[in-house]
Amino acid sequence: MDSASGTRVLDIQDGIVRNIDTDGASYDLSVEGVVVPGLVDAHNHVGIDVGDEHAQAAEPLAVNLMRGVRNLERSLLAGVTTIRNCGERPGAEPVWIRALAEGWIRGPRLVGANEFLCRTGGHSWYSAHQVDGPDSIRRTVRENVRDGACFIKVAATGGMATSGSDVGRPEFTFAELAALVEEAHRLGVPVGAHAYGGQGADDALTAGVDVIEHGSLFSDDQFARAAQAGVAVVITGTIIPAFLASDDVPWDIKEKMAPFARVAIDAAARAKAAGVTVGVGTDGVHGDVVGELELLLEAGFSRIEALEVGTRVNAEITRGVASGQIQPGHAADLVVLEGDPTQDLAHLRRPREVMLAGNWVAVRTPAPRERGSR
Ligand SMILES: [Zn+2]
Numbered sequence: 001m002d003s004a005s006g007t008r009v010l011d012i013q014d015g016i017v018r019n020i021d022t023d024g025a026s027y028d029l030s031v032e033g034v035v036v037p038g039l040v041d042a043h044n045h046v047g048i049d050v051g052d053e054h055a056q057a058a059e060p061l062a063v064n065l066m067r068g069v070r071n072l073e074r075s076l077l078a079g080v081t082t083i084r085n086c087g088e089r090p091g092a093e094p095v096w097i098r099a100l101a102e103g104w105i106r107g108p109r110l111v112g113a114n115e116f117l118c119r120t121g122g123h124s125w126y127s128a129h130q131v132d133g134p135d136s137i138r139r140t141v142r143e144n145v146r147d148g149a150c151f152i153k154v155a156a157t158g159g160m161a162t163s164g165s166d167v168g169r170p171e172f173t174f175a176e177l178a179a180l181v182e183e184a185h186r187l188g189v190p191v192g193a194h195a196y197g198g199q200g201a202d203d204a205l206t207a208g209v210d211v212i213e214h215g216s217l218f219s220d221d222q223f224a225r226a227a228q229a230g231v232a233v234v235i236t237g238t239i240i241p242a243f244l245a246s247d248d249v250p251w252d253i254k255e256k257m258a259p260f261a262r263v264a265i266d267a268a269a270r271a272k273a274a275g276v277t278v279g280v281g282t283d284g285v286h287g288d289v290v291g292e293l294e295l296l297l298e299a300g301f302s303r304i305e306a307l308e309v310g311t312r313v314n315a316e317i318t319r320g321v322a323s324g325q326i327q328p329g330h331a332a333d334l335v336v337l338e339g340d341p342t343q344d345l346a347h348l349r350r351p352r353e354v355m356l357a358g359n360w361v362a363v364r365t366p367a368p369r370e371r372g373s374r
Contacts, residue, residue, distance in 0.1 A: 037311040037315075037323065037324050037330075037334065038334060040084070041289050042314040043192075043213055043279075044284065045284060046072055047093075050284050052249060053126075057127035061091060069105050072096065072100070074286045074287045077287065077362050081323065082318055082323055082324075082333065084111050084317065085113060087113045087117075088113075088114065088115065093113075097112065109323075109333075111150045111151075113149050113192065114147050117144075118155040119132055119172055119176075122155055123162045134175055134178075141183040141187065142183065150189065150319070150320065154180055154192075154194065156171055156172065157170060157200030157201060163252055167197070169199075181207045191208075193207075195213065196216055197216070205229060211279075212232070213236070214234070215234075217260075217267070218233070223270055223276050227276045230277070234281050235268045236264060236282070237292055237295035240257050241261055244257060265298050277317070278296075278309060279317040280310065293345055303343070303344075307345070311325065312325050333355065337350065337352065
């Protein structure tokens with residue numbers, strides 16, 4: 001982590017940091033405070049809120065889109081400058097990406113999977129693209145890449161938030177998963193597999209997925225396999241407590257989730273011990289990357305390690321434009337804080353300013369002062 005003190009001048013061109021501490025043509029941040037890289041949320045769904053996901057999916061798509069607009073802004077104001085978006089209702093994500101590109105709405109950079117792929121009747125079937133059989137799966141992968149997906153997201157095991165779905169059960173046949181991964185890799189995009197544990201997690205690792213989402217019920221052997229294969233695991237620790245605290249969540253979902261309220265902390269500790277690359281995602285607790293980092297402290301990470309997870313490591317897992325570090329060649333995504341988060345992560349909860357790709361985009365939006373010859 002780059003923690004510098006004193007006056008710093010960044011040379012920013014076209015949204016990218018070119019040089020640090022150069023004289024002459026340069027860009028004075030014109031702010032005082034502790035500057036850290038913008039946070040990266042490595043697993044979210046901007047169109048979904050904590051609550052009754054099935055009911056939300058039954059609403060008109062326009063409602064879903066507007067919810068996403070609010071959540072994008074909420075994340076940005078919280079200092080999140082990149083979201084790895086892990087699957088949306090068909091048709092939703094391209095609209096936000098267009099609106100962000102046009103400047104109609106404000107929000108973090110979206111690195112998205114477009115649709116969420118599940119088997120017919122599988123986890124999140126009401127909002128996912130249901131697909132069965134290797135040939136149909138290949139076609140769906142191709143369609144998603146055609147429509148802008150940066151990676152493919154697939155449910156390899158059941159999930160918590162779907163009534164009747166078993167988190168320990170594999171969702172696809174191995175032949176289906178293998179076809180999905182092979183097709184995605186042939187087209188040059190990585191695969192993120194929703195996998196809690198059990199046979200579905202083994203199948204996902206054997207099929208060669210690039211990222212495991214959740215991983216909360218992985219065995220130590222499975223974490224060792226992930227570490228060996230260089231597969232990152234994105235822990236989602238705040239979402240289940242948020243569901244349990246919500247009045248909008250159906251009772252059967254709460255009953256299923258209750259025993260798993262803190263398994264993510266244990267999983268993060270065991271993944272770290274096994275040498276796995278650990279990322280974090282809010283999975284619907286929009287903007288609260290800090291909450292995820294605080295859970296990592298409980299799992300034995302230091303504050304600096306947690307901060308690196310929320311910035312550099314999450315950015316590397318996301319594989320979008322280079323970000324998550326204040327370094328030449330990386331996006332000028334910055335958050336200005338009142339205090340040093342390596343002393344207390346809570347400072348991350350009160351961003352003074354947020355810069356995305358060289359532009360002040362949130363909070364107080366001061367007019368930056370140009371300095372030098374340009
Ligand atoms: Zn998710």
